Amino acid sequence: MSDFDPSSLATQLAGYDIIALQTSIAKQTKNLEAQTKALDALRGALTSFRTSIKGLNSTTASVLKxxxxxxxxxxxxxxxxxxxxxxxxxxxxxxxxTAQQKSFEDLDDDAIKNATGTLKIDLNGESIEIEMDGLKSLADFAEAINKTDFPSASNSSTATTGQNGITASLMRIDGKVSLIMNSDQSGAKYDIQLDTSGMTSDQTIFDNQETVTAGKDxxxxxxxxxxxxxxxxxxxxxxxxxxxxxxxxxxxxxxxxxxxxxxDTTETQTQIQTFIDAYNTLRETVSGLTKTGSSTDTRGAFAGDASISALSSELSNLLRGTFGEQNMTKFGITADKDGKLSIDSEVLEKQLKNDPQTVAQFFNGNDGLIKSMDKSLDKYLSTSSGLLKGRQETLDRQQTDIDTKTEKMNTRYESSYNRYLKQFTQLQSLMTQMNNTMSMFS
Incomplete structure (x- = not known):
């Protein structure tokens, strides 16, 4: 009786009740983890490749250098x-x-404080208005100018960062403060003119002005x-x-x-090599995920997956295509039996000497290779309808299903455990009573 433990027996028998379900869930979890890891690897490889090729095709970047x-x-x-x-x-x-710069040496805080009405500042056919009422110092006046944009500077399509038309600042020389107005644009047409006709007092405070630097073309x-x-x-x-x-x-x-x-032949080849390296890295990743395996090699998580395998075929077909009336062999780019790309420097150099623009047309044209590849990748990486998004949703549903099964398994285990524990506890109590009765006779 000293070795009889209801809890241990209940645990053991309850474990036998769920062993088949536990094994099934463990297998599903292992497969799901492998699929999730593979999907993350594929997404990372596709994203890295897209980033690489976009870096070769923008308003400031091109394969041809x-x-x-x-x-x-x-x-x-x-x-x-x-x-x-x-x-x-x-x-x-x-x-x-040069940009025009004007100074107003006799202008001081009191002159600004006493001025009222509206000052109009003209620059190249545009103007801003500064309300003088309420300004108490040169610093207030300069701030009012700097906070007011000219119409062209307010236009988001033509505005230049940090430029509003005119910039006002204070210059201190030998303890004397002078107001400086600078045109943000160089050129003779950017001439700063002050119109005081809208001011109701002290209209002459801006009369003593000096052109420090003339605006020139x-x-x-x-x-x-x-x-x-x-x-x-x-x-x-x-x-x-x-x-x-x-x-x-x-x-x-x-x-x-x-x-x-x-x-620049050297830099152009470097750009093409960047493309080749990015493509070879992607292809190697996809090949590893889709390999069928053998007695000496492991099977890829996406082996036999037609939609993933189609990615390699699609990219390979694009590489063999014609863009800008050219194909990649024109630039010495070839693929080996495994689809890995390499470049012949001599062939590329010869083509760059004959007609360098063909490189830009092939890679960077409006209907060039890079844009075509980027468009092809969108069917996989689109956040709204991409294949990888659909795959992730499927994996999420599988994880939810596993979680539900696990919860049911745990409930079943608890029910079995409690039932067995009750039964063995009753048995233990009965055996104890029988043992006590037998001891009376002995």
Whole structure:
């Protein structure tokens, strides 16, 4: 009787009652965990690939890389994007664009405090109004200007970050404070004009103004021509297609700035290699998840899954396709028997010398390879209707089903345990009574 334990027996028998269900749930859980892990791996691989190819195809990035070199330093900084054509350009810079700056030295806090009415400030055909009533100092006046945007600066499509048209500041020299107004834009047309006709008192407080820096246009000539061209900005983005020129200095007489634009073969190959590496990594991940397995290899979580296997076929078909009237072999890109890509540098270099724009057309065209691949990925990664979203929902339902079965199994176990415990406890009590009775006779 000392070894008879109702609780241990109840636990053992209750465990036998649920062993089949427990085994089934364990198997389902293991499969679900494998599917979830595989789905996360696939989602991560697809997302990484999409990020990589988008990084090669944006308003500021392209597979084709051009370089711009200059014959001298200190005159300009130059960059060339994928649309730039090979060429040499000669530029004579005679004047840099400057922004107008005006000072008001005799203006003080008392003058601002006593002024009333409306001050109108004009700049390049636009204006703002400053209510002078309630302003108590130069600092208040400067803040009122800085908080008021000109119409073009308020337009989200044309506004420049940190620019509202005019910026007012205070300058302190030898203990004396002066108000400074700066045009946020360079160029002769940005001339700051104050209209005091709307002020009801002290209209003359702004009369003593000085132009510290005149607003000027950049002036330059091209080649040997004497015709002068003007630009309100030192940044010349539309002078040569695909080339941005930011003027920083003046050229000497008969010593023009020579800008040479050419294809950067090394950087272009690096960009293509980035694409190849990203594709090979994705393909390796998908292949591992869909492999059928063998006696020496494990079976992938998505083995035999037609929709996942179709991803590799779809991407492979896109790679073999024609974009911009070109195919990837034109640039020395080939695939081995396993679908892994590699590049022949000599073939690529030859094509870049013959017609570099074909690289941009193939990869970055409006109907190019990268956009086509990105569109293809959307059917898998779309957060509203993507295949992976549907798969995740299925796995979530399976997890809910397992949780429900587990809850029922636990309920069944508790019921069996309590029943067995009651029975064995009664048996133990009965045996104790019988033992006590027998001891009376002995």
């Amino acid at each position: 051009n370089s711009a070199t200059m014959n001298m330093e200190g005159i300009a900084t130059v960059t060339a994007n994928a649309s730039a054509k090979k060429g040499t350009y000669s530029l004579n810079v005679k004047q840099l664009a 950049a002036i330059f000539t091209l080649g040997d021509s004497t015709k002068e061209y003007y630009s309100s900005s030192n940044t010349l983005d539309s002078l040569v297609d695909g080339v941005s020129i930011k003027l920083t200095g003046l050229t000497e007489d008969k010593k023009p700035l020579i800008i040479s634009v050419d294809t």
